[in-house]
Every structure is written in C-alpha cells, then in structure tokens.
Amino acid sequence: MKTWSKYAIGAASAAALSFGLISFSCRGVSVKGSANTAFAESQPAVSIPADSLKVAEALQSAFRSVSSGVLPSVVEVDVTEKKTIQSNPMQNLPFFFFGRPEDVQPQQREYEQKGLGSGVIVRRNGKTVYVLTNNHVAGSATEISVRLNDGREFSAKLVGTDERMDVALVSFESDDSSIAVAQLGDSDKVQAGDICLAFGAPLGYRQSVTQGIISATGRSGNDIGNINDFIQTDAAINQGNSGGPLVNIYGEVIGINTWIASQSGGSQGLGFSIPINNIKKAIDDFIANGKISYGWMGVSLVEVKDEFKESLDVKNVSGAFASQIFIGSPAQKAGMQAGDYIISLNGHAVKDVDQLVREVGGLRAGEKATFTVIRGGKKQDIVVTIEERKKEVSSDNGRLWPGFIAVPLTDDIRKQIKLDDNGVKGVVVMSVQEKSPAAALRLQNGDVITAVNGKKVRDLAEFYSAMDLNKSKSINFEIYTNGGTITTSTYTVH
16 A cells, blocks of 8 residues: 555645646636637536436435435444464474474464454343354454444454354344444345345455345355355455445345355455344344254254156156265154155145244244155155254264165166166165264165165165155165175164
C-alpha cells in the first residue's frame, strides 16, 4: 500500500504541473479560450426518459432501504486460534562436520493465528446478543470479538458449533436494547432469478453490500462434506464474507454465506449460502443445549444409478437406498431392512439422499415418523420412533449390517473384477467396512455372493430378500472368489 500511495502522489503532482501550463475554468480565475471551449462542469446531464428514471430510482431506493435496514445487524467476527506445529529445536544449527543427531525428537510449538469473518445478529435475550456465523469462522476460536456497524467492539464467546452443517453461534453482552436484530425469512420460497443482496466483510472491508440474483437452489454440499442444500448466487462473495447474511428484497435473511467455487480464490459469481430454514432449529438447539440435536433412524443411505435401480425394480423412482442398517437401531426395531428403497417421509416425497438426511436430522428424539419404502417391488409404510443421533453409536461399524454395499453383477463389473465365467450369478461385495460383520466374515471387495444361507441369489432383489433379519438372525454366504466357491462361517445377529 505504501508503494502505491507514493506512486499516486507522484502521478497527481505530475498531473497538476501539466494542467498548470493550460488555462482552465475555476471560480475566480479568468478563462482563456474560444467560445467553443467546453468544460465538464457545464455539460448537460444525460437525457433519460422520465419513466425509465423513475423505475431506476425506485430500484435504487429499494436497495438503499434494504441496506440501511440490514447493515446494523451485520457484524465483523474477529477470531484468534491456537495452532500447534512440530518443530526440531536443532533444525537451524549447522551440522557440517558431525551430521544431524538422530536422537533429537521434534517438539510441539504453539502459535496464535488471527482470522476474520462475518456474522449476523439473530436474537437478543435480555442483555445477551446472539450472532450467527460459520463453524469454519468461529468453531475453533480461543478468542472472539464482534464489531458492530457503528464501530463498537465486544468480547464474545462461543455458544455452540456444528461441523456437519458449518454453523456456529456466538454471544456477547450489552445493556443497549436498541442493537438491531435481523429478521429471518423463509428460504423455502426462494427461487432462481430472485434479487438478493450479500452482506459482510469481504477481505476485511466490513459492512460491504453486493447485489445479484439467486442462480439456483438445492445445490449439494457433498464436495465440501456438508449436509446442507445450498442457495447459489452470483452476488459477489469473497473471503471474509463467510457467516454474513444473504438477504431478499424485503430485508429478510434467507441464507448464511458459506463458500465459493473459484479457480482464483476470488469471486467468480459462484457463491453458496446455507438456507436459513436449515438453521432456525439449530439456533434454538445451540441456546438450549450448546449443540445441535440430530434425529437418528439408523440406516446407511447411498445414491444409486439406473442399473442399480433396475435390479431393485425401482427404475425412474426418486428416493434414497438403505444399503445397510444398524443392528438395534430405531429403523431395524421398526422392521426396516437393508435393501429398502425409501421414497417418502411423513407423506413428503424423497428426492435424494441429502434431502432425507436433512429431514431425518430435523426430527426430534421420541418423534414417530412414517417412511414409505419399496421392498420387492411393493410399497409399504414403516413407522419409526426417532432417537437422538450420538456419534459413538452412529460410527460403530460393529453394528452396521451387513457391513458392505452389494452391487449388481453387470458386464462392466465383470470386467473390473476379471470374472470370465458368465455362468456365475450373484451380487458383488464393495466398500467393506472395518470391524463390521462383513469384515468379521473376511469378505473382500470384489467377492461375488452366490447364495445366502444355502439359497441361490442371482440379483440384488433376491439377495436383500434373503437378508431379512426378521426371518433369520444367523446368516452365512457362499462366495465365488479366485475361481472357486467357499462358504463363510455363520454370523449371528444379537
């Protein structure tokens, strides 16, 4: 910045010197020149049709009103994180003659890293003011400060954070009851083409406003490990905008700016915001419990392709495939099975896995939910009593049945596993989970299961039908592998 400033001053001086050699118009100075000499000050305004100007002024007035109404609730979030790195205390010493000692152990060195993002005030309870932001902004912070639109700065603390949704709630204390609280809108009403404004502190320039439109809705967050369905916008979003609000023309918050897709690291018109409806329950959970309470049914869901659907007799049907089920889970207790294809929840159609994960996560523990599934080509309703998701339970592969994903034995799969015998029929074992029942039975990726409990299975439908835990708790497999068939030991489900 210093180099640029000197250059600017030098350029301005040169310009002044040049203009000093020319006579020009200025108050109190005589002007040399002909009657045809024209100056910018005397040029008439551009001619704009009155009706068009009124429309433009009305739009400008609307943007001003929204900005002035929202900006007081937008804050800059400054954070400090403690980082730890490995360092060798002797790495900078010369070892020209004796070599580097092998017995010197690396040491941990701690340092502080500063960062900033944005946030929006979403609630005030008495003297406590709550600010919504991203987990990647404040989730790991050891120190947090919040700077308001009027420049006031407050020390803040982390109330709760959630990595799966990338949201965090921080709070600060103030006696000022006039501190603005943003109004939350209804993100379910957002449509492509809607006008929107993004607020925040891009690259540290706080209280910035950019305008654009909603480019798309329902964008997946799989690429960044996020369970949200994102609102996409072309309103300029840059580093530092994270945690700031995306607002509609009514001044209502419809999303929280979270990430950008960029090849340069800067805005390329591909910004993504978490729909505010996804977060409303999270705000209550953070304030009440310091964490988000997710509902849990106990199935492992995957997206399946057309060949897979055809084998399950669900071709051209939207839904989510329950590839595996947790033994003893709410779903298994209710009678759901691995191989069920879930097409609706409480009468609401299921479009894909992400949607079902979000909707189940939004259910309360103890709530009964009706899932419509297709099993063996027939629909049936299963009523599941939802439980709270606990990480130690949901990540226990030892209770994940069967512990692998079965895939149809297509011509492409035959080539991949180098199976030349066209007489072999069955399903192929893929994605074997560590410490699962499949691992205990020593199944390996690429094995072909040809029979379950001695009954031949030729496709996915027959395989999952034979895996019915309500009929048999003890199951073994016949497997074709390395040119021969073997029978596994029996696994008993407890």
